[in-house]
Amino acid sequence: MTKEKQMFCFQCEQTAMGTGCTGCAGVCGKSAVEAGLQDVLTGALVGLARTCQTAAPTAKTYRTILEGMFTTITNVNFNTTTTQAMIDKVHAEAAALSSTPAADYDMNQMWNADEDIRSLKSLILFGMRGMAAYAYHALMLGKSSEEVDAFFVKGLSAIGEDWGMDELLPIVMETGKVNLTCMALLDEANTSTYGTPVPTTVPLTVEKGPFIVVTGHDLKDLELLLKQTEGKGINIYTHGEMLPAHAYPELKKYKHLKGNFGTAWQNQQKEFDGVPGAFLFTTNCLMPPRKSYIDRVFTTEVVSFDGVTHIGEDTAFTPVIEKALGLGGYAADRQVAGLDG
Numbered sequence: 001m002t003k004e005k006q007m008f009c010f011q012c013e014q015t016a017m018g019t020g021c022t023g024c025a026g027v028c029g030k031s032a033v034e035a036g037l038q039d040v041l042t043g044a045l046v047g048l049a050r051t052c053q054t055a056a057p058t059a060k061t062y063r064t065i066l067e068g069m070f071t072t073i074t075n076v077n078f079n080t081t082t083t084q085a086m087i088d089k090v091h092a093e094a095a096a097l098s099s100t101p102a103a104d105y106d107m108n109q110m111w112n113a114d115e116d117i118r119s120l121k122s123l124i125l126f127g128m129r130g131m132a133a134y135a136y137h138a139l140m141l142g143k144s145s146e147e148v149d150a151f152f153v154k155g156l157s158a159i160g161e162d163w164g165m166d167e168l169l170p171i172v173m174e175t176g177k178v179n180l181t182c183m184a185l186l187d188e189a190n191t192s193t194y195g196t197p198v199p200t201t202v203p204l205t206v207e208k209g210p211f212i213v214v215t216g217h218d219l220k221d222l223e224l225l226l227k228q229t230e231g232k233g234i235n236i237y238t239h240g241e242m243l244p245a246h247a248y249p250e251l252k253k254y255k256h257l258k259g260n261f262g263t264a265w266q267n268q269q270k271e272f273d274g275v276p277g278a279f280l281f282t283t284n285c286l287m288p289p290r291k292s293y294i295d296r297v298f299t300t301e302v303v304s305f306d307g308v309t310h311i312g313e314d315t316a317f318t319p320v321i322e323k324a325l326g327l328g329g330y331a332a333d334r335q336v337a338g339l340d341g
């Protein structure tokens with residue numbers, strides 16, 4: 001990041017001009033301050049990984065790495081307060097492992113490196129960030145993998161090394177290989193918990209009465225919400241990436257899991273406007289909520305937005321439930337936009 005640019009981020013397909021978000025905010029709405037803090041967080045995670053080279057990481061260490069990496073994925077965290085808290089958590093974990101933890105890495109070294117080195121390290125970093133979300137969801141269902149955990153330490157450490165093409169290219173290839181392992185891990189976690197998905201017709205009608213729309217990928221959060229809303233007269237609808245949940249036998253058995261609301265995640269600011277229901281974001285698909293509906297948006301896990309109510313680790317969804325009951329839903333059944341718009 002050069003002095004005249006306040007931020008630099010090119011980690012997703014939304015990136016400005018197809019080259020990178022610079023200036024005071026990204027296309028996704030991430031501010032330059034938040035982008036800078038996410039760089040600091042990544043540098044702290046590199047430091048934690050380097051600390052693991054000389055001190056044995058624990059299950060808590062790996063979870064901290066997953067949470068930290070997940071925090072930096074696109075459309076997850078826009079909140080400087082919670083990002084700073086995550087940085088502090090990473091530092092605390094490094095200090096718990098060693099009285100002489102490794103120093104944080106300055107991400108500007110990577111952004112300002114030779115373009116080949118920057119590209120190789122970016123492939124490793126962005127590949128691991130996506131993998132962190134999968135590994136996190138698997139962990140929430142009690143599944144983890146020594147191979148995947150170990151690779152986070154290896155890959156993050158590599159980002160901090162002054163290495164060339166010969167050392168970095170094999171790690172890029174390994175990133176792809178371990179990503180497949182991680183996807184298989186999540187598949188196993190999902191199917192062993194909720195059964196093998198079956199072909200399922202998903203209604204697009206929102207029935208009258210109170211309702212909650214759940215978006216993101218975290219099936220565990222959806223299950224907990226279904227249990228907590230059972231018998232309360234509230235219907236549950238998936239949105240965006242949560243759509244596949246309908247196909248899992250142990251989720252579709254809930255009669256109040258009614259259907260899918262709206263279209264793709266990037267249409268949420270238009271489709272959530274003025275809707276008399278509550279919205280729960282479990283993972284990466286949050287766009288800056290508009291004033292017209294921010295009061296009915298809730299986040300959980302590592303998702304966070306300043307001014308939005310966050311459901312903590314106890315996953316007690318009472319505020320979401322009360323909001324849905326208070327709003328009351330539609331007075332009559334309503335057909336919402338289908339998946340083809």
Ligand code: SF4
Binds near residue numbers: 073074
């Ligand atoms: S994550 Fe946001 S800031 Fe980064 S490239 Fe994507 S749109 Fe731009």
